[in-house]
Amino acid sequence: MTKQGITTIRIALWGLVFLALLALLWFRVVAPRLEQDVTASLGRGDYHLTATDGSTFTQDSLKGAPSAVFFGFTHCPEVCPTTLGDIATWQEGLGEAGEALRVYFVTVDPERDTPEQLEQYVSWVPGVLGVSGAREEMDKAIKAFRIYARQVALDDGGYTMDHSAMVLLFDEGGDYAGLINYQEDYDRALGKLRALVGAS
Template identity: 55%
Template sequence: MTRNSIRMLRIGLWSLVALAALGFVWIGLRPQPMDQREMFSTLGQGEYSLVTADGQPFTQADLVGAPSAVFFGFTHCPDVCPTTLGEIMAWQEDLEAEGETLRTFFITVDPERDTRDVLGDYVSWVPGVTGVTGEPEEVQKAIKAFRVFAQKVEQDGGEYTMNHSSQVLLFDDQGQFFAPIGYQQDHERSMQTLRDLMAS
């Protein structure tokens, strides 16, 4: 190997060392993602102040005391919300046969149209479900606290719909996040998650 080749090899090796060092520095300085356990432990916690369809206040404190399910939706929802309410009714029927009940809070992502009366009528056919609404800024606080997605989508003629998360979020009697149930998840799988929640 010639002297010039050795020199070029050394330059190449030192370049690789420098790049590796820069890589380690970048990894050390970049923001680290929040630990999942920490993220889940604070799910549902925040300074939001909402109101139920029957006029009672709803805050993070209302997640404490009994196992709960929380679902975000809206009354003009064409498919996800009525389907999920039907699934919740099936869960309630099975739980009742086992001597259990599940508190469920349906929080609107569309407070402009979903008044207390509108929400109360919408959820009235499903046992154990309480409609929750509030001022738009308070609903936004709740959306942030539960880390769900909600977005207004304009339509023709001045109408609009809402895109939103479709999971049902489960909380234990201490108000701590327990598990999600996915949209149209298998019924028996959902029931096992609910039984685990009740036993926790």
């Protein structure tokens, strides 16, 4: 092999080493910090909404007790009623420890979901508060919780909502404490909630 060929191979190898170091730096340092910055600000924002008990729902509503927050809408055909059913099952599994958990069902469709309609919609699940408000305030909340929500037109001229389907968890300090995915395994979900409320 010529001297020039050896030099080319050395340059290529050093290039691979450099790329490997960049990848290591990204996965070990940069990406975790970015994720930490994003999750640390979840739920923080200048939104003012109305809960079905008449209280105002703001970022401070997440402080003082562990909370679970789910975004949905009352015309939801499957995900929302299923998740409310799961919440009822989790509360039953938590027993008395579940009394410490505050649960908020925040609409992504405030044009149709008034506080009165939300109250009726969530009333069958004990302890769940519905949350609605002006579209401008709702958009602030959707951004603060980093929720995906989009109106989708239907053939009949109406619309439905496409939205994130996870339940966000917050500790008593109002800090993000994890999530429960849609239809997550019952034991796994209950374990997360037990840890959140400090139940053994």
